[in-house]
Amino acid sequence: MFDDGDGSDLLAARLFVLDPTPEDLRGYVERPGEEWARRFREARRLSLGEVQERDDAVRREDRRSPSGASCCAAFSGAARAGGT
16 A cells, blocks of 8 residues: 555555445445455555645545635635735
């Protein structure tokens, strides 16, 4: 799960399977069996740090709700302008 280091940085742990199936997702919330563990180890995975690098808050909120995106965009614009 860790490419390098001592294995204690959760931002670096490759925990998130790309294009997971419903069965893959179930293994995150229920005790998985050996078959799930094998598929997980063989799957291409991303770390939380990699997920965050590929996304931003405005786009994420836009996917969740149209009103959330406008609120987030307004806030980030105010922060860039030096406001709160």
